[in-house]
Amino acid sequence: MRIKQQMGIVFNLDKCLGCQTCTIACKNVWTNREGAEYMFWNNVETKPGAGYPKQWENQEKYRGGWKQDPEGDTPKLNQASRFWEMISLFYNPVLPQMDAYYGKGPFTFTYEDLHSEQPTKYSQPVARPKSQITGEEDIELTYGVNWEDNGAGTHEEGTGSLDYNFSDMTPAARQALLKFEQSFMMYLPRICNHCLNPGCVGSCPSGANYKREEDGVVLIDQDRCRGWRYCVSGCPYKKTYYNWRTGKSEKCILCFPRLETGQPPMCFQACVGRIRYLGPLLYDLDRVAEVANTKDEKALVARHREIILDPFDPEVIAEAKRQGISDNWLDACRRSPVYKMVKEWEIALPLHPEFRTLPSLFYIPPESPVQTAKPNDRGTLDMVDGGSVLPDLKEFRIPIEYLARLLAAGNIQEVEKALLRQLALREFRRQERVEGRTDDSILKAVGLTVEQARHMHRLLALAHFHERFVIATSRTEDTDNTPYLERGFTGYDLLAPEQSPKRRTSFHGNKMGVGS
Numbered sequence: 279m280r281i282k283q284q285m286g287i288v289f290n291l292d293k294c295l296g297c298q299t300c301t302i303a304c305k306n307v308w309t310n311r312e313g314a315e316y317m318f319w320n321n322v323e324t325k326p327g328a329g330y331p332k333q334w335e336n337q338e339k340y341r342g343g344w345k346q347d348p349e350g351d352t353p354k355l356n357q358a359s360r361f362w363e364m365i366s367l368f369y370n371p372v373l374p375q376m377d378a379y380y381g382k383g384p385f386t387f388t389y390e391d392l393h394s395e396q397p398t399k400y401s402q403p404v405a406r407p408k409s410q411i412t413g414e415e416d417i418e419l420t421y422g423v424n425w426e427d428n429g430a431g432t433h434e435e436g437t438g439s440l441d442y443n444f445s446d447m448t449p450a451a452r453q454a455l456l457k458f459e460q461s462f463m464m465y466l467p468r469i470c471n472h473c474l475n476p477g478c479v480g481s482c483p484s485g486a487n488y489k490r491e492e493d494g495v496v497l498i499d500q501d502r503c504r505g506w507r508y509c510v511s512g513c514p515y516k517k518t519y520y521n522w523r524t525g526k527s528e529k530c531i532l533c534f535p536r537l538e539t540g541q542p543p544m545c546f547q548a549c550v551g552r553i554r555y556l557g558p559l560l561y562d563l564d565r566v567a568e569v570a571n572t573k574d575e576k577a578l579v580a581r582h583r584e585i586i587l588d589p590f591d592p593e594v595i596a597e598a599k600r601q602g603i604s605d606n607w608l609d610a611c612r613r614s615p616v617y618k619m620v621k622e623w624e625i626a627l628p629l630h631p632e633f634r635t636l637p638s639l640f641y642i643p644p645e646s647p648v649q650t651a652k653p654n655d656r657g658t659l660d661m662v663d664g665g666s667v668l669p670d671l672k673e674f675r676i677p678i679e680y681l682a683r684l685l686a687a688g689n690i691q692e693v694e695k696a697l698l699r700q701l702a703l704r705e706f707r708r709q710e711r712v713e714g715r716t717d718d719s720i721l722k723a724v725g726l727t728v729e730q731a732r733h734m735h736r737l738l739a740l741a742h743f744h745e746r747f748v749i750a751t752s753r754t755e756d757t758d759n760t761p762y763l764e765r766g767f768t769g770y771d772l773l774a775p776e777q778s779p780k781r782r783t784s785f786h787g788n789k790m791g792v793g794s
Contacts, residue, residue: 280563281587281598283607283750284474284494284638285532286616288555288626289467290738291644292700296428296465298322300545300554304469307544308531313523315384315410316376318423319530320545322467325684326444326456327426328437329466331378334516335442335630341372343477343514343633344570352567353634355480357511367483372511381420384410411522429463432456443683455677462675464644466684467553469545470517470530471629471637472496474561474585475570478529481512486527493558493750494638495532503527514633542747555737557614557748558607559638560587560598570634576689578631585636586621589614610750615737616640623726623734625696627685642738643681643696645704646674671697699724703731703738 304320323329333339337356344353357363357372376383387405408415425431432438434456444452455461472489476496479487486502487509489495498509498518505525509518518529533543541547546554562585569581587594589611598608611617619626619642626640671678671694678690678697686692702724709715718728726734737745 279597281560281594281601281603282494282563283492283603284559284561285472285537285749286557286559286614286620287469287472287639288616288619288642289639290553290555290642291464291466292642293551293553294322294465294467294644295551296322296324297550298424299548299550300467303544303548304530307533309528313521314519314528316379316423317519317521317528319517319519319528320467320469321423322465323424324426324428324430324432325464325466326438326441326462326680327432328440330423330425331374331516332421332437333378333440333442334374334514336440337514337633339372340374340511340514340516342512342516343635344475344480346571346573346575346634348573351571353475353571355477355512356514357481357508363481363483363508367506370507370511373507374510374516377421380422382409382414382417383412385417385419386410388415429461432461432463443680446679446683446688447677455680462677462680464676466641468515468517468629469639470496470532471515471635471639472530472532473635473637474566475634475636477512477514477633477635478509478518481508482506483508490534493534493537495534495537496529497531497534498527498529500526514630514635515637537749538751540749540751542749546747552741552746555615555619555741555746557616558610558750559614559617559620560589560594560603560611561585562587566636570636572634575632575634575687578634579627579686579689579692582628582631582636583621583624586617588621589617604750607750610748613748615741615746615748618733618737623699623730624692625699625734627692627696629685630687631685632687641685642700643685643693644676645697645700646676671701695724699726699734702726703734706731707735 301318301320301322305318308319309317318330321330329335337343341357343356345356347354355363358366385407388408389405392403392405406415407417407419409417426437432441434453438456439452444455447455472495474494476487476489479489479496481487483506484502484504486499486504488497488499490497503526505520505527507520507527509527509529510516510520518527520527533541536543542554542556546556565585569578569585572578572581589595589608595608599605616626620640626642628637628640631637674697678693681693682688682690702720703726705720706718709717716728721728721731
């Protein structure tokens with residue numbers, strides 16, 4: 279068992295406002311320069327919709343992520359074999375084009391016209407769309423970073439029909455859900471998932487993409503990057519971008535300079551809805567390839583949880599200390615809100631686990647709003663008798679099948695478990711605060727204890743800053759990460775500089791190609 283450290287993330291979709299404050303904070307700090315206009319390391323999409331870039335979830339089109347290898351022990355890259363990748367090094371046929379991000383590229387408006395043009399009594403001056411790359415004016419706007427904002431354009435004739443998450447539904451069901459009367463809407467904030475089995479790392483021919491040893495943050499070495507852009511196509515979430523000005527690839531760095539000083543990333547700090555949670559995890563590196571190669575994709579969520587280790591287990595603690603993991607990190611793992619939500623309570627799920635990257639970003643599925651009036655014969659939880667103002671799962675406006683394809687590789691049971699535990703918590707707290715009684719039967723029915731329910735309520739509704747963000751810090755001199763080992767298993771073998779190999783392997787064992 280090789281124990282590795284990983285910063286884990288949870289987003290509570292039930293609380294996301296879609297205000298884009300996180301996007302603005304990230305944009306102002308990291309991508310407010312030429313060549314990065316179209317980069318949104320953090321963005322909030324409206325679902326249903328095609329997303330940004332358009333149809334990023336459709337791996338039949340972009341061939342990102344990994345696929346199960348029935349004859350081997352490790353998954354294969356979905357885009358191509360290593361041989362064909364090298365053959366097509368100068369032509370990547372599955373790379374998203376600019377029109378998938380914008381119509382004719384990043385644009386601004388001719389704001390100078392508002393001041394320079396002479397006003398007339400018949401019309402006001404107008405700022406026209408203008409390309410930021412070519413300078414062409416009056417360009418046609420056909421797509422953008424949140425084209426479906428608040429459900430705009432997600433009808434059957436718009437971009438809604440392109441949503442990959444309808445793939446488990448019949449065309450008739452999809453068409454019915456995209457009608458105005460039956461439509462639904464949810465927000466999906468996205469950043470880099472900093473995966474345990476990152477597709478961008480496995481795809482990079484020059485070995486520029488790597489995973490930090492100390493916290494699992496996935497980065498791109500700008501000195502080694504040669505602009506091949508296979509990391510862009512290899513990432514199934516399309517969270518790696520190519521800077522057309524510098525000729526290098528860039529991505530979310532989880533604000534690691536802030537993490538190193540005990541501060542949360544900017545998008546976490548700025549979040550108005552307080553939907554974001556950050557905390558360290560321990561996982562078993564030896565089982566990553568095995569889990570990623572799981573045959574049944576519906577079992578990926580459960581198997582993903584298996585490799586997350588229990589920081590309270592004496593054997594895990596002893597082995598972690600033996601391998602050089604500090605007491606500070608172990609203490610932070612025991613306080614981690616991410617561990618509680620993902621492993622103990624099982625209410626947070628990974629985004630598209632079928633991509634087999636084992637993401638470190640998890641989502642709490644959104645619930646339906648509380649009914650305004652209590653009906654006579656409806657409004658009970660599935661497994662509990664008695665009336666309630668809380669909705670039944672069958673009354674949810676967002677289809678369970680849609681959430682299952684989005685967050686559980688089509689496994690409806692995993693989504694229902696997460697939703698029912700949230701509903702049971704709401705019913706339990708309502709009984710306590712409104713009716714003045716305590717009845718734990720509803721909690722037992724969904725596998726929760728009273729102590730777990732109270733802790734869950736605290737974290738989801740009342741948590742302070744230090745409870746939402748648990749960041750492990752350690753002294754540099756206490757770590758084993760000497761400069762030549764910084765890149766760990768995703769860039770170099772663990773050898774001294776004079777023994778540095780010509781060929782590099784990632785931690786899952788696939789060849790990275792000859793270094794430049």
